[in-house]
Amino acid sequence: MMALLPEKFVSLNPFVESWALPNELQRSQQRWSASEEDYRRFYDAMMPMLDETLDYLDQYEIGNIPEEAIVLYHLSLAFAEAAPHVELYECANQVPNSFEAVRFEAAHGEQIDS
Amino acid sequence: MAAASDELKRAMPYTTRYPELGTGPIDVAPLIDPDLFELEKEKIFRKTWLLVGREEEIPEPGDYKVRQIDVASTSVIVVRDKTGKINAFHNLCTHRGNKIIQEEGAQTTGRTRSHLMTCRFHAWSFSTDGKLHGVPKEENFNKLDKNCLGLKTIHCEQWQGFIFINLDKTPEKNLVEYLEGMADQFxxxxxxxxxxxxxxxxxxxxxxxxxxxxxxxxxxxxxxxxxxxxxxxxxxxxxxxxxxxxxxxxxxxxxxxxxxxxxxxxxxxxxxxxxxxxxxxxxxxxxxxxxxxxxxxxxxxxxxxxxxxxxxxxxxxxxxxxxxxxxxxxxxxxxxxxxxxxxxxxxxxxxxxxxxxxxxxxxxxxxxxxxxxxxxxxxxxxxxxxxxxxxxxxxxxxxxxxxxxxxxxxx
Structure with missing residues (x-):
């Protein structure tokens, strides 16, 4: 695999392929199929590094994040969207007792976060 | 209506403030009756002010939004004209009725070219203030009066940047009157x-x-x-x-x-x-x-x-x-x-x-x-x-x- 993450964050490399996705729709599809174990590992790896990650990203301008940081940015967005599953839903990939998430269409779903 | 008892006022302090609301059960038929649904189309959705968007969605002159309104069997173009005014029209060509702007779902936004909206059927074009602008082979119609063939207008008003339309030909109330105390409250x-x-x-x-x-x-x-x-x-x-x-x-x-x-x-x-x-x-x-x-x-x-x-x-x-x-x-x-x-x-x-x-x-x-x-x-x-x-x-x-x-x- 290419070195996709800045050096300080190489410990997060195992999560890049599954989670560092550029738009909400793709990240949602990952959330809906991730296993309990996937959620737990991703959360446990990323939560302790959250401050460091966001501080690193904040040296850049939103809408204009360079290639060397974009994967970390997408990973952070995936974390923000996945964290409730770990903290609130016992790592279930669906919101408990909810409407079918796949039936919600996001108008912005295919918008690339850059 | 009889005054609410003290016990009822304690149980329903808000509801009893508005005697016209009553405190009894409400009927279920309006939620399931197909005949009532047909009546709703005329009596409610063609009479009231409906939110169709925000001004920020069409910030520049020439910007438009199309909103499908199935309950009124129509699609509405909301467009900002050269003066900045927001107008609403039925999304329908006044020639033979084709849709002027193709939608991509229930809500579509876009920008007109040179302030013109052109029907893809016979290329009639309309300006953002609704006027019929161009008709190919105009001379082959029987004395076409372009002034009478502008887009079909829909009442459109804004409040706090929210764009509302009213499909009634002559709405009983303007938007702020319709919103009553809400207009000021919010x-x-x-x-x-x-x-x-x-x-x-x-x-x-x-x-x-x-x-x-x-x-x-x-x-x-x-x-x-x-x-x-x-x-x-x-x-x-x-x-x-x-x-x-x-x-x-x-x-x-x-x-x-x-x-x-x-x-x-x-x-x-x-x-x-x-x-x-x-x-x-x-x-x-x-x-x-x-x-x-x-x-x-x-x-x-x-x-x-x-x-x-x-x-x-x-x-x-x-x-x-x-x-x-x-x-x-x-x-x-x-x-x-x-x-x-x-x-x-x-x-x-x-x-x-x-x-x-x-x-x-x-x-x-x-x-x-x-x-x-x-x-x-x-x-x-x-x-x-x-x-x-x-x-x-x-x-x-x-x-x-x-x-x-x-x-x-x-x-």
Missing amino acids: AGYPYHESTVSYRYSTVLNCNWKVAMYAFSEGYHVPTIHAATLPSLAKIEQIDYQCFGPHSTSALYVPPVAGMQPTPATGNLGGRLVTSKQHGPHLDLLPEKINPERRTDFQFEFPVFFPNLVLHLGAGNGYPGMTYFHHQFWPLSVGQTLWEGTNYFRPPKTPSERVAIAHTNALHRNAWLEDTSTMEDTYAALCSGALDEMVLMDEEIMIRNTHRAWHEYMGV
Whole structure:
């Protein structure tokens, strides 16, 4: 695999392929199929590094994040969207007792976060 | 109507303030009867002011939005003309009726070229003020009077940056008159600053009022939202007011001792709460909203007849100085297009964007919980086993909408 993450964050490399996705729709599809174990590992790896990650990203301008940081940015967005599953839903990939998430269409779903 | 007894006033302090609402059960037929649905099209959706968008969606002259309105069998073009004025027209060519702008779903935005909208059938073109501009082979018509063949106009007015239309040929009231006390009550909130929007939609197999009523009370919050919003286990829903067919109330969450946010919520939510841009701004609420300026204020949620529920936050409930709204567009007696839209102030940094993604995910997840009961409710009601439903005091806004529904329908 290419070195996709800045050096300080190489410990997060195992999560890049599954989670560092550029738009909400793709990240949602990952959330809906991730296993309990996937959620737990991703959360446990990323939560302790959250401050460091966001501080690193904040040296850049939103809408204009360079290639060397974009994967970390997408990973952070995936974390923000996945964290409730770990903290609130016992790592279930669906919101408990909810409407079918796949039936919600996001108008912005295919918008690339850059 | 007889005055309410002291006991009833204690049980239903808000409802009894409005004697016209009554305190008895409401009828179920309006939620399931196909004949009543046909009547609603004429009596409600062709008579009332309907929200179709925000001014920020069409910021520049020449920008347009097309909104499908199935319940009125039409598609509406809302377009900003050269003078900056916003006009609304039926999306229909006055030649042989083809749609002028092709839609990409229920809501489509775009920009006209050179202020012209051209029908792809025979290339008739119309300007953004609705005038018929160009007709190929005009000389081969029998004395074409272009002045009479402009786009078919729809009444369009704005309030606080919200664009409303009215499909009635001659609306009984202008928009502000129609909004009654709501127009003043909710004026002044910085809606125009929350320009980043996230919209979710789905077709629900239920009557539009089943969906709307589910979003019109806070009674369900501790049960339905137990997973996503555990901090809302104990809520206080107060400040109810009715303004004609519309109504409002506010939700407060008295702090629970020892309750700590989860780590990601604490971190990401905390970033918004402590920022000047996104943090709590009780000072920006219109003065009649949260009049005591309580810091445990979550949001005010006004219900606008017929199909809009708005929520105004102040940054101290859900993190972020956000507002959001739900709309319920009937497709048939048992099908509804629901649209939920979150509006945030724009993030200034990547970390703010990430924090907003987290808040937005919580909103969306709560809506997945909200929508989980609606299809079951409708399917069960269609059994006909329940003729009436009883409502408690905190369901007063449903009662008011239902009363207004009967008034408009004349049944």
